[in-house]
Amino acid sequence: MSEPPRFDRGHTDDLMSFLAASPTPYHSVANAAERLEKAGFRQVAETDAWDGTTGGKYVLRGGAIVAWYVPEGAEPHTPFRIVGAHTDSPNLRVKPRPDSGAHGWRQVAVEVYGGPLLNSWLDRDLGLAGRLSLRDGSTVLVDVDRPLLRIPQLAIHLDRTVSSEGLKLDKQRHLQPVWGLGDDVRDGDLVAFLTETAGIPAGEVTGWDLMVHSVEPPAYLGRDKELVAGPRMDNLLSVHAGTAALAALATADRTLSYIPVLAAFDHEENGSQSDTGADGPLLGSVLERSVFARGGAYEDRARAFAATVCLSSDTGHAVHPNYAERHDPTHHPRINGGPILKVNVNNRYATDGSGRAVWAAACERADVPFQSFVSNNSMPCGTTIGPITAARHGIRTVDIGVAILSMHSARELCGVDDPHLLANSLVAFLEG
Numbered sequence: 001m002s003e004p005p006r007f008d009r010g011h012t013d014d015l016m017s018f019l020a021a022s023p024t025p026y027h028s029v030a031n032a033a034e035r036l037e038k039a040g041f042r043q044v045a046e047t048d049a050w051d052g053t054t055g056g057k058y059v060l061r062g063g064a065i066v067a068w069y070v071p072e073g074a075e076p077h078t079p080f081r082i083v084g085a086h087t088d089s090p091n092l093r094v095k096p097r098p099d100s101g102a103h104g105w106r107q108v109a110v111e112v113y114g115g116p117l118l119n120s121w122l123d124r125d126l127g128l129a130g131r132l133s134l135r136d137g138s139t140v141l142v143d144v145d146r147p148l149l150r151i152p153q154l155a156i157h158l159d160r161t162v163s164s165e166g167l168k169l170d171k172q173r174h175l176q177p178v179w180g181l182g183d184d185v186r187d188g189d190l191v192a193f194l195t196e197t198a199g200i201p202a203g204e205v206t207g208w209d210l211m212v213h214s215v216e217p218p219a220y221l222g223r224d225k226e227l228v229a230g231p232r233m234d235n236l237l238s239v240h241a242g243t244a245a246l247a248a249l250a251t252a253d254r255t256l257s258y259i260p261v262l263a264a265f266d267h268e269e270n271g272s273q274s275d276t277g278a279d280g281p282l283l284g285s286v287l288e289r290s291v292f293a294r295g296g297a298y299e300d301r302a303r304a305f306a307a308t309v310c311l312s313s314d315t316g317h318a319v320h321p322n323y324a325e326r327h328d329p330t331h332h333p334r335i336n337g338g339p340i341l342k343v344n345v346n347n348r349y350a351t352d353g354s355g356r357a358v359w360a361a362a363c364e365r366a367d368v369p370f371q372s373f374v375s376n377n378s379m380p381c382g383t384t385i386g387p388i389t390a391a392r393h394g395i396r397t398v399d400i401g402v403a404i405l406s407m408h409s410a411r412e413l414c415g416v417d418d419p420h421l422l423a424n425s426l427v428a429f430l431e432g
Helices: 009-020 025-038 189-197 233-251 282-293 298-306 353-366 385-393 418-431
Strands: 055-061 064-070 080-086 091-102 105-113 126-134 139-149 178-181 205-214 219-221 227-230 259-265 309-313 340-342 371-373 396-401 412-415
Touching: 009 227, 009 233, 009 418, 025 055, 025 064, 025 126, 025 139, 025 233, 025 259, 055 233, 055 282, 064 233, 064 282, 080 233, 080 282, 080 385, 080 418, 091 189, 105 205, 126 189, 139 178, 139 189, 189 205, 233 259, 233 309, 233 412, 233 418, 259 282, 282 298, 282 385, 309 353, 309 385, 309 418, 353 396, 353 418, 385 396, 396 418, 412 418
Parallel strands: 080 259, 080 309, 309 396, 340 371
Antiparallel strands: 055 064, 064 259, 091 105, 091 205, 105 178, 126 139, 126 205, 219 227, 227 412, 340 396
């Protein structure tokens, strides 16, 4: 038997490429699928009958992907080991009537998605990406990855209170980007531009899901280049690590006692309640169909789920040097200190003592250090897909991730080592 797969800083190089190529959830799942295809996985349609053959398979639905690897000898009641993550990030998304403007400016009407740090989108060169839906029911991905839009901040000379009272942005009035000049604003201009850009015949686009993104590429930062700055680390860092771990196990000569799974959902940033969100039926449907395709019945499904464990992998908060008082005084996760175990006794995170033991065992096998995170008692705690997955499917779930700064900014910051440390711990966990 070969040694288990190991990742190094080359993994972080690949993460940066993945971030740059994945401006939307639709692009991120397409890129994850491409990596899995190279590892021998094949796509299966939800509308087809499934078989119980061994090997790697995956399902795509919108901005979500569920992939799994059935090893030789897997029985109907063989449990799953799941890495859960999400593909969406807070941003600005195009409204149904996108063309607007005033006073000689051509603008794009956008709506706020999730909880972005709004000021981080000001005075930044922005591209536009997403999917276009055609008359025949198909979709086409589009990515204008060049400076196309900008949200200009008001000059300080016209807002003398900004330094003393802080920046105050009205989400409706102050966040509409400009993308050109002209008084003749006509409905259909933006979609016509994107249609032409994508090489689609005029009049074929009947729907769209579009969002803006920073076109500044990810970059190493710091004196010793020990930091990485880039967009959408929350939570494509986990999607990338889970994809790499699953693909590595599928191509390694390893004996697996679990069925390893990657479940990357959309819409975590606004509650997960959609057909592609963690609170939807997608994961449960895939797992059940896998059991039944291998000849199982409800009893096998119950046995498999009872022994299944999910790692909900999402970014967390590294201690901020300028705001250390906002953190719990005895829990200060540090950049490049290894992945974090996230705990909240009010079940905003799903981790309990038995889950901690599973996580600690995986990190020990991978020779990866880990840190613990809890929120300051004086502040509300965020949440993840972890509690949703645990409650919806009755699956033991543990919340983990990588500590970053500038979470929900258009450009976030992590350590150069933490991504590959996370990936190595995920390999050990999936391997069981």
